[in-house]
Amino acid sequence: MLHTPGNLATNHFSKVTSHPVKTSLHQRQPPNNRLQFIIPNQGTKTKNHCCSNMMASSDKAPDSMPVGDGSVPPGKPMTMGHQVVDKTAQMLQTLKPIKQMSQHVCTFAVYGHDMSRQIETHHYITRLNQDFLQCAVYDSDEPTARLIGVEYIVSDRILDTLPPDEQKLWHSHDHEVTSGMWMNPGVPEMNQRSELENMAHTYGKFWCTWQVDRGDKLPLGAPALMMSPQMVNMSVIKPELVRERDRKFKISTDEARKSRVNFPVSKPGNARVADYWMHTGKSFAVDIEQVEMKDLGGQKIPSI
Amino acid sequence: MDPVHASILPEVPGEKTKIGTSLVDTAAATIQSFGPTKQIHQHLCAFHFYADDMTRQVEAHHYCGHLNEDMRQCLIYDRPDADARLIGLEYIVTEELFLTLPDTEKPMWHSHEYEVKSGVLFLPGVPGPVERKDLEKVAKTYGKTIHFWQVDRGDELPLGLPQVMMALTRDGQLYPSLAKDVESRYGVSFEKERANRAYMEGPTHGIHPKANAAGIGLKTVLREIECKPSVQSESVPRVFV
Numbered sequence: 001m002l003h004t005p006g007n008l009a010t011n012h013f014s015k016v017t018s019h020p021v022k023t024s025l026h027q028r029q030p031p032n033n034r035l036q037f038i039i040p041n042q043g044t045k046t047k048n049h050c051c052s053n054m055m056a057s058s059d060k061a062p063d064s065m066p067v068g069d070g071s072v073p074p075g076k077p078m079t080m081g082h083q084v085v086d087k088t089a090q091m092l093q094t095l096k097p098i099k100q101m102s103q104h105v106c107t108f109a110v111y112g113h114d115m116s117r118q119i120e121t122h123h124y125i126t127r128l129n130q131d132f133l134q135c136a137v138y139d140s141d142e143p144t145a146r147l148i149g150v151e152y153i154v155s156d157r158i159l160d161t162l163p164p165d166e167q168k169l170w171h172s173h174d175h176e177v178t179s180g181m182w183m184n185p186g187v188p189e190m191n192q193r194s195e196l197e198n199m200a201h202t203y204g205k206f207w208c209t210w211q212v213d214r215g216d217k218l219p220l221g222a223p224a225l226m227m228s229p230q231m232v233n234m235s236v237i238k239p240e241l242v243r244e245r246d247r248k249f250k251i252s253t254d255e256a257r258k259s260r261v262n263f264p265v266s267k268p269g270n271a272r273v274a275d276y277w278m279h280t281g282k283s284f285a286v287d288i289e290q291v292e293m294k295d296l297g298g299q300k301i302p303s304i
Numbered sequence: 305m306d307p308v309h310a311s312i313l314p315e316v317p318g319e320k321t322k323i324g325t326s327l328v329d330t331a332a333a334t335i336q337s338f339g340p341t342k343q344i345h346q347h348l349c350a351f352h353f354y355a356d357d358m359t360r361q362v363e364a365h366h367y368c369g370h371l372n373e374d375m376r377q378c379l380i381y382d383r384p385d386a387d388a389r390l391i392g393l394e395y396i397v398t399e400e401l402f403l404t405l406p407d408t409e410k411p412m413w414h415s416h417e418y419e420v421k422s423g424v425l426f427l428p429g430v431p432g433p434v435e436r437k438d439l440e441k442v443a444k445t446y447g448k449t450i451h452f453w454q455v456d457r458g459d460e461l462p463l464g465l466p467q468v469m470m471a472l473t474r475d476g477q478l479y480p481s482l483a484k485d486v487e488s489r490y491g492v493s494f495e496k497e498r499a500n501r502a503y504m505e506g507p508t509h510g511i512h513p514k515a516n517a518a519g520i521g522l523k524t525v526l527r528e529i530e531c532k533p534s535v536q537s538e539s540v541p542r543v544f545v
Contacts, residue, residue: 055408055522059529063406075374075401082373085437089430090345097381097388098344098367104336114532124341126390130325131318132461134390136379138340145340147377147393150452152462158317166463186336198325207466209393209450218375219395220409222524223450223466277531285527288412288468293521294357296477 058224059113059285100126107182112225112283115234131155151206156266159203168276171228174265180256185249222286343369350425352469355522374398392451399507402446410514413446414471417506423497
């Protein structure tokens with residue numbers, strides 16, 4: 001469970017400047033110094049706000065880049081000299097957090113702001129405790145895979161401790177697991193079973209920072225919030241994507257689904273608002289805006 | 305505000321991993337190939353601050369791999385330990401690639417010249433001469449960093465929105481206490497390294513004026529939108545086949 005405010009060892013919270021609302025979530029310090037998320041009143045303005053200037057939005061195509069030779073990313077092959085330097089350094093460093101990655105999972109995700117855009121994802125997962133996992137997400141399982149984002153996974157128990165405005169950013173995994181889409185390539189189904197039963201009770205928060213499927217040659221724009229496959233509407237994964245995945249990894253999503261049909265699934269509490277789009281028909285995009293930066297002297301750097 | 309040191313951050317909530325769960329994890333790890341993560345070959349320690357708030361500074365442990373000679377991608381952790389939290393990621397590109405970015409994209413990227421030349425960016429455990437062979441190149445690069453987990457404000461979980469992060473660009477920005485803490489933990493001296501790295505050069509064309517948030521600040525904002533395609537269009541859920 002989340003610590004009560006009194007248990008926090010340190011209390012270093014930044015002074016937060018408020019921002020005007022379209023519907024921005026901002027953090028405000030309540031009297032006990034525990035940061036909470038609230039939706040601010042519409043139309044609230046503060047004296048610290050300067051005219052915001054939108055740099056990027058996760059749901060808008062970025063400005064164009066040179067076509068180049070079409071490779072993603074563009075660039076030259078590694079030089080031999082560089083490889084030698086890398087190998088030398090690698091032998092001297094332990095890379096402990098990376099060694100903790102214990103699972104490779106292949107699954108699918110949809111863009112929260114456009115569910116017709118669906119991608120196969122490869123998660124490299126570290127379990128930090130029984131209720132929490134963290135995943136580096138790539139667009140393939142090849143050495144040339146692009147790092148496209150990060151997903152965090154919590155048990156339903158932990159999700160229920162989060163305030164509603166935070167829960168809205170999370171998605172359930174029960175359908176994704178029981179449908180057979182969530183797979184550990186190379187691991188026999190029965191060996192996966194206990195882990196899968198655990199995973200079916202979890203919720204994920206997945207930010208995508210490189211929209212390769214959109215044709216971006218480099219990671220452009222604002223991070224996008226992703227959602228999980230569900231049985232409803234456009235979040236149903238296109239059969240051809242699943243077939244292609246199954247062919248590549250010589251697995252059967254259909255067989256997996258049959259063997260997982262009796263998985264106990266999470267019983268949602270009344271207050272759970274994850275999978276926000278399913279309840280409301282609304283989703284989220286992220287904008288990056290220019291603002292005044294708070295600098296060390298406490299003086300605002302004036303806008304250009 | 306005072307900087308927060310990674311060593312005293314609170315625990316991630318949750319029960320200890322059960323034996324059965326960890327056995328499955330271990331079995332999976334021995335059978336599966338880890339193609340993308342096997343490319344991660346380098347640990348690099350540096351500092352980031354929030355793109356709208358320079359007073360919040362974070363020690364950042366980067367685990368980087370090359371996609372090609374011109375681009376690296378890095379996972380960022382709060383500590384170099386087995387139980388470290390994955391707090392963000394960074395993409396690093398050469399000047400050549402940076403210059404192809406649209407002008408609206410460039411402000412989200414930061415230069416590395418100062419961090420490298422001042423000595424505050426380093427490769428823990430790697431002797432100076434080897435380290436410098438790589439950092440010569442890093443000094444000319446630009447990075448785009450996003451953090452998802454605000455450990456410096458005590459968050460036990462990755463709450464809220466992704467944060468664009470920036471890097472140090474001149475003397476007087478880094479909290480001396482943060483610097484000393486890192487120097488003593490890793491047995492390095494930033495000042496000594498600064499002297500050793502004096503020969504290095506930054507980007508050939510100089511630091512681009514649009515980089516480093518173009519001298520201003522950046523903030524992420526959440527916007528609620530109608531689902532696309534419309535969820536109203538089908539009243540009957542489609543059954544997955």
